[in-house]
Amino acid sequence: MSSKFRLINFLSTSVLLASVGLFLVSCSSGSSSSSIALSVEAQAGQKLSSASGCASCHGSNGEGRVGPKWIGLADSQVTMSDGTTVIADDAYLYTSIHEPNAMRRKGSVGQMPSNQLTDEEIASIIVYIRALK
Numbered sequence: 001m002s003s004k005f006r007l008i009n010f011l012s013t014s015v016l017l018a019s020v021g022l023f024l025v026s027c028s029s030g031s032s033s034s035s036i037a038l039s040v041e042a043q044a045g046q047k048l049s050s051a052s053g054c055a056s057c058h059g060s061n062g063e064g065r066v067g068p069k070w071i072g073l074a075d076s077q078v079t080m081s082d083g084t085t086v087i088a089d090d091a092y093l094y095t096s097i098h099e100p101n102a103m104r105r106k107g108s109v110g111q112m113p114s115n116q117l118t119d120e121e122i123a124s125i126i127v128y129i130r131a132l133k
């Protein structure tokens with residue numbers, strides 16, 4: 001239980017840092033570029049998602065394939081297979097990765113395989129997912 005809280009704390013801190021980083025990047029780089037400027041933390045998560053095979057289903061830029069797209073996922077409203085809606089917050093993202101298929105999205109076709117990611121690795125991927133607005 002307490003380790004879960006520590007994770008959430010860790011996540012909020014990383015997310016905060018990542019957002020500050022993104023904010024600074026977007027201030028300094030102008031707004032014309034369409035490619036997303038990723039913070040160092042988010043890039044680490046992106047690398048991890050390729051190395052762990054996530055990108056083959058979720059896209060190398062989070063654009064989605066067999067798996068749902070990650071772009072715009074964080075904090076969006078998701079409809080589950082039983083018709084209920086949830087907000088894709090950190091807890092939702094953590095559970096989706098830690099226990100694949102514990103929750104089914106409405107209309108999901110594929111199955112997500114389980115993985116051996118540590119909490120820190122999951123946190124890193126969540127920072128990346130959060131950067132994909």
Ligand code: HEC
Nearest residue numbers: 052053054057067068096101103104105108110111112115
């Ligand atoms: C074989 C394809 C496949 C692979 C590999 C895969 N996923 Fe998935 N993923 C899916 C599918 C399909 C779903 C939707 C599952 C559902 O709704 O029950 C999903 C759902 C998710 C969700 C929730 C998305 C949402 O919109 O609700 C997250 C987050 C996620 N995956 C992260 C990961 C991460 C991180 C990895 C790598 C460790 C990974 N996935 C590897 C297919 C995959």
